Amino acid sequence: MMADPVIEVVDLAKSFTIHARDGLTIAVFNGLSLHVRAGECVALHGPSGSGKSTLLRALYANYKPDRGQVLVRHGQNLVDMASASPREVLAVRRLSLGYVSQFLRVIPRVPALDVVAQPAIDLGTDPNAARDKAAALLTRLRIAERLWRLPPATFSGGEQQRVNIARGFSVDYPALLLDEPTASLDAENRATVGDLILEARERGAAIVGIFHDAEIRERVSTSIFDIQSAKRAA
Amino acid sequence: MMPAVAFADGALEDTPLLSVRGLSYHYGRQLGCRDVSFDLYPGEVLGIVGESGSGKTTLLSCLSGRLPPGSGSIHYDMAGHGLTDLAGLSESELRVLMRSDWGIVHQTPRDGLRMGVSAGANIGERLMAIGARHYGEIRAAALDWLARVEIPANRIDHLPQSFSGGMQQRLQIARNLVNKPRLVFMDEPTGGLDVSVQAKLLDLLRGLVSELGLSVVLVTHDLAVARLLAHRLMVMKSGEVVESGLTDQVLDDPHHPYSQLLVSSVLQV
Numbered sequence: 001m002m003a004d005p006v007i008e009v010v011d012l013a014k015s016f017t018i019h020a021r022d023g024l025t026i027a028v029f030n031g032l033s034l035h036v037r038a039g040e041c042v043a044l045h046g047p048s049g050s051g052k053s054t055l056l057r058a059l060y061a062n063y064k065p066d067r068g069q070v071l072v073r074h075g076q077n078l079v080d081m082a083s084a085s086p087r088e089v090l091a092v093r094r095l096s097l098g099y100v101s102q103f104l105r106v107i108p109r110v111p112a113l114d115v116v117a118q119p120a121i122d123l124g125t126d127p128n129a130a131r132d133k134a135a136a137l138l139t140r141l142r143i144a145e146r147l148w149r150l151p152p153a154t155f156s157g158g159e160q161q162r163v164n165i166a167r168g169f170s171v172d173y174p175a176l177l178l179d180e181p182t183a184s185l186d187a188e189n190r191a192t193v194g195d196l197i198l199e200a201r202e203r204g205a206a207i208v209g210i211f212h213d214a215e216i217r218e219r220v221s222t223s224i225f226d227i228q229s230a231k232r233a234a
Numbered sequence: 235m236m237p238a239v240a241f242a243d244g245a246l247e248d249t250p251l252l253s254v255r256g257l258s259y260h261y262g263r264q265l266g267c268r269d270v271s272f273d274l275y276p277g278e279v280l281g282i283v284g285e286s287g288s289g290k291t292t293l294l295s296c297l298s299g300r301l302p303p304g305s306g307s308i309h310y311d312m313a314g315h316g317l318t319d320l321a322g323l324s325e326s327e328l329r330v331l332m333r334s335d336w337g338i339v340h341q342t343p344r345d346g347l348r349m350g351v352s353a354g355a356n357i358g359e360r361l362m363a364i365g366a367r368h369y370g371e372i373r374a375a376a377l378d379w380l381a382r383v384e385i386p387a388n389r390i391d392h393l394p395q396s397f398s399g400g401m402q403q404r405l406q407i408a409r410n411l412v413n414k415p416r417l418v419f420m421d422e423p424t425g426g427l428d429v430s431v432q433a434k435l436l437d438l439l440r441g442l443v444s445e446l447g448l449s450v451v452l453v454t455h456d457l458a459v460a461r462l463l464a465h466r467l468m469v470m471k472s473g474e475v476v477e478s479g480l481t482d483q484v485l486d487d488p489h490h491p492y493s494q495l496l497v498s499s500v501l502q503v
């Protein structure tokens with residue numbers, strides 16, 4: 001028997017209406033359905049502009065779908081991210097659903113080590129234990145220790161992205177969304193991120209990701225979700 | 235990069251701290267705000283955004299007991315009483331509630347501080363208002379709070395007049411939080427400050443709100459401030475709420491024409 005899905009997308013539709021352009025409506029996708037079980041990694045596939053990032057953002061409730069459900073396992077429950085209240089969405093994000101965006105949103109004055117440790121501290125992890133884990137992740141991702149006490153605002157793009165990845169992996173989320181996690185990284189760091197993703201799969205995480213890099217995509221994904229053929233089928 | 239919401243085990247509190255229904259206020263025939271409804275839960279930070287004249291400050295004044303609502307209701311979860319209609323409280327009961335359970339951080343520190351007494355007295359006064367009498371303990375609490383808002387201890391006996399704008403604002407925050415309020419109203423807390431001073435204040439507020447598990451109603455026209463501090467937003471235009479929801483959703487995928495205009499008008503740096 002197959003395990004129950006950790007992420008289940010049912011009949012999802014998303015469009016954008018731009019009021020400054022006389023209500024111009026751009027349909028991105030319609031009738032998308034997708035499910036991801038523990039230990040699976042689904043790679044979203046399709047050309048630039050096909051809606052991969054939009055789908056990922058809709059899964060995280062950063063974008064509001066027009067129709068359909070995004071069910072995410074949260075403890076014993078399935079929460080529909082498309083209709084949940086803001087505080088329910090935030091609770092799911094804190095405990096059950098991680099997200100690595102393409103860019104780090106830096107907060108002034110907060111040092112890199114704390115940026116990485118914060119999600120675990122927010123969940124009630126002992127701050128020292130959370131910082132130990134953050135330090136281990138930063139070490140694996142080759143961020144020099146002299147940078148840990150500095151806010152990442154002045155870091156290079158690649159360094160910021162590695163801090164962002166470390167933050168995304170600082171909590172063992174049951175479900176994880178990855179938006180081009182290796183985009184600005186060199187070969188060594190790409191390999192490390194691949195290791196982190198495979199380790200997350202081994203502990204049972206359900207992952208949806210966008211991987212521009214074919215090598216990493218083949219290494220970490222268990223299936224490919226072609227967003228254009230899914231749109232045609234709908 | 236949100237501060238934590240105050241439920242650790244995945245279970246959500248079911249009683250709101252503040253419950254507002256159909257709140258309206260008119261200045262004579264001029265509309266202040268119309269038909270505002272929302273629930274604020276413990277540990278939540280609600281941002282109210284919109285341009286000047288959109289009714290944000292009027293709404294905040296009604297919520298914080300400084301303007302009597304024209305119509306509608308405000309219920310507050312009073313310790314030992316549960317959700318209580320504020321309209322049913324006597325003026326003295328309301329004053330006790332405001333002193334013990336609430337804080338108000340004004341945009342202009344002068345409106346929230348007593349400029350004629352020392353920094354230490356500005357903090358200590360709040361403790362004395364709820365019954366503290368031991369001088370040593372009051373002074374120790376004042377010193378503790380000066381440190382938490384990063385004001386050097388040797389400034390404790392100085393008048394706020396001798397402080398910079400940023401320091402005055404931090405003193406106002408200390409004065410408001412020393413009583414451990416459950417609900418804090420903030421009106422443009424970073425308005426009128428230099429950008430570098432703003433960053434320090436924002437970082438401080440973010441830390442305190444999450445550490446103390448405060449519920450906050452935050453009025454701001456600065457969407458970056460809203461993104462950093464608020465869990466969810468209400469967008470106001472011409473006295474009415476035109477859109478509300480999760481902060482990043484409202485800012486990244488705004489639906490109402492006015493929200494779209496507001497978000498697209500922000501200069502990128």
